[in-house]
Amino acid sequence: MTPALWGAFLGLTAGAGVLLVASRVQAMRKPRLADRVLPYLRDVTPLGASPVAASPRAPTNAAAGVFGPLLSSAAETVERVLGGAASVRRRLLRANLDRTVHEFRIEQVVWGLCGFGVTAAYSLVKALTDPGGVLPAVLLCAVGFVLGVLARDSHLTSQVKLRERRILAEFPTVAELLALAVAAGESPVAALDRVVRRSGGELSADLARVLAEVRTGEPVASAFDRMAAASGLPLVARFAQGIAVAVERGTPLADVLHAQAADVREAGRRELIESAARREVFMMVPVVFLVLPVTVLFAFWPGVVGLSLTTP
Numbered sequence: 331m332t333p334a335l336w337g338a339f340l341g342l343t344a345g346a347g348v349l350l351v352a353s354r355v356q357a358m359r360k361p362r363l364a365d366r367v368l369p370y371l372r373d374v375t376p377l378g379a380s381p382v383a384a385s386p387r388a389p390t391n392a393a394a395g396v397f398g399p400l401l402s403s404a405a406e407t408v409e410r411v412l413g414g415a416a417s418v419r420r421r422l423l424r425a426n427l428d429r430t431v432h433e434f435r436i437e438q439v440v441w442g443l444c445g446f447g448v449t450a451a452y453s454l455v456k457a458l459t460d461p462g463g464v465l466p467a468v469l470l471c472a473v474g475f476v477l478g479v480l481a482r483d484s485h486l487t488s489q490v491k492l493r494e495r496r497i498l499a500e501f502p503t504v505a506e507l508l509a510l511a512v513a514a515g516e517s518p519v520a521a522l523d524r525v526v527r528r529s530g531g532e533l534s535a536d537l538a539r540v541l542a543e544v545r546t547g548e549p550v551a552s553a554f555d556r557m558a559a560a561s562g563l564p565l566v567a568r569f570a571q572g573i574a575v576a577v578e579r580g581t582p583l584a585d586v587l588h589a590q591a592a593d594v595r596e597a598g599r600r601e602l603i604e605s606a607a608r609r610e611v612f613m614m615v616p617v618v619f620l621v622l623p624v625t626v627l628f629a630f631w632p633g634v635v636g637l638s639l640t641t642p
Contacts, residue, residue: 405435408442408479418486424562426487426535438482444472447479493532496562498598500531501565502591509587518577519544533566550577565594 408624409415415431422429428438453467504525511521519541526538536557543553551574569590575581 353558355426388544401436401439402432404439405432408435408438412479412483418483420562421490423560425486425493426532427486427489434482438479441482442475442478445474445476445481490562495565496532497525497566498594500529500533501569501594502598504529504531504533504537505569505587505591505594509584509591512587513584518550518573518583536561548568550574565590565597 409431418431422431422434427434449471450467453470457467507525507529508521510522512518516524516561522537522541522544526541528533540553540557543556544550554570554574554577558574560565561567561570569587572586572590573583576586
């Protein structure tokens, strides 16, 4: 073949490849039919499960298509070894993460592979500089994989705690706004809508989900009872239960919200005092081990020097 024919063949191949990639990217950007239809079929989707989690997700790229089955089998193995799917599901819900337990196990496997890669690189560099046995390197890589898997679980716990701290910081303000709106004469649903539109944060996102459930026909008391059951914070659970009871029995809702906001502020003040008391002990460490020895040294060093100069 002449160079012109080779150029034409390579150009045609490259153009076909670009066209295939562009068509695949365009297809990936479109939402699937199941994702568009399932949100409107409430009786088909099980309660407590998101529409996306109810249907299997197709691979979105070549890497997911190639390594997805291997990661899925590894995630199932991790699930069989570790267990605790109910605890993981509860923490994912409390952290407001749109993931299933299986997807979280896949993330754990990926973190474990990262730990394995780091320890494998370290073992390779050490073997090049100081050759040794293979068994310690294999054990080190296995430990790196296990630490990576456990680190993802610990990171999930830290995500839950961080979100709960944000909710506690937002709670008094949101409760006071709800109390003011209800005291002004608005209904609980209208007050909730006003507060959700005027505020932003983790607690506002939870209230927005409650408002969406109420607008789709769920009773207000049932929606807040579900929020109380899903929340891991006793204060938020009491808040949701108080609103549910106030709506059901007609008790003064504004007084309940003001009292709960005051309770949260008092609890935060008490926690701050306890934290300051614990930090006071740590503040004594530099005083005892750094400032005090230097003071004693400055006090006694001139005397020691004087004694050494006057001693024959």
